[in-house]
Amino acid sequence: MTSLSANSVFKKLPAGDFRARCQALCESLRALNPAYDWIGLYWVEGADLVLGPWSGDQATGHVRIPISQGICGAAVREAQTIIVDDVQSDPRYLACFTQTRSEIVVPIYADGLIVGEIDIDGKQIGEFDKSDQKFLEELAALIGREWPGRW
Numbered sequence: 001m002t003s004l005s006a007n008s009v010f011k012k013l014p015a016g017d018f019r020a021r022c023q024a025l026c027e028s029l030r031a032l033n034p035a036y037d038w039i040g041l042y043w044v045e046g047a048d049l050v051l052g053p054w055s056g057d058q059a060t061g062h063v064r065i066p067i068s069q070g071i072c073g074a075a076v077r078e079a080q081t082i083i084v085d086d087v088q089s090d091p092r093y094l095a096c097f098t099q100t101r102s103e104i105v106v107p108i109y110a111d112g113l114i115v116g117e118i119d120i121d122g123k124q125i126g127e128f129d130k131s132d133q134k135f136l137e138e139l140a141a142l143i144g145r146e147w148p149g150r151w
């Protein structure tokens with residue numbers, strides 16, 4: 001659950017370079033909402049998703065995920081936000097961190113195409129709800145507007 005406003009979070013990012021802004025976004029999301037335990041942006045590259053900026057206690061081994069796999073891949077294939085209340089009961093789940101219990105993945109669109117996604121892991125079952133979905137979809141739209149065409 002969140003009461004954050006996408007516009008106000010986005011407004012506070014440093015001006016300039018898209019990569020630096022995306023990195024700052026991951027870090028500020030984690031600072032603003034401790035329920036966002038691990039946050040990463042993946043970018044579509046051919047048939048894969050490639051990890052860009054992220055913020056969390058640990059690095060993930062999933063730096064390249066085929067779009068055919070994972071909850072990350074499913075969000076692109078289905079072209080919609082996916083909320084998984086309990087990752088252990090979802091056969092699509094690609095495990096990263098032992099503490100992860102739930103996950104939300106939100107596609108990022110630019111010019112009508114999915115160019116990437118926001119991936120967030122939570123430590124509680126059912127950590128994410130419609131308020132997170134709305135907030136993160138608004139954020140994804142703001143990111144998509146700045147998408148420079150390639151990562």
Ligand code: SME
Pocket residue numbers: 040060062065069070071072073092093094095096103119121
């Ligand atoms: N759990 C994701 C993989 C990425 S990690 O959470 C960072 C998935 O099932 O696609």
